[in-house]
Amino acid sequence: MSRGDGPWTRDLEHQEQVLSSRAAAVLGRLAEETGGFLVANTNDLSKGLARMQLERRTYYVLAYQPTNATMDGSYRRVSVRVNRSKVSVKARPGYLAIPVQ
DSSP states (O other): OOOOOOOHHHHHHHHHHEEEEEEEHHHHHHHHHOOOOOOOOOOOHHHHHHHHHHHSSOOOOOOOOOOOOOOOOOOOOOOOSSSSSTTOOOOOOOEOOOOOO
């Protein structure tokens, strides 16, 4: 199935160009926005692997069930805060209210 050269295809081509020209910046942003981190520009992976090991062993998982059950395709922001010092929260900033298929 061909999509032609409309906006969808141009957007994909633009994203491919951005990713190939600034891969570390794009991947770093993707990692950060999804709760991870990027290990780049190093031949010494030990610090990155140590951090991965620590984060893999020390975490809590929280679930969220929205009170608004309307699946209207809108983006809904979510904020997670804790009353504890010396901890960091890694959470998605929100979600798309789309039905699960």
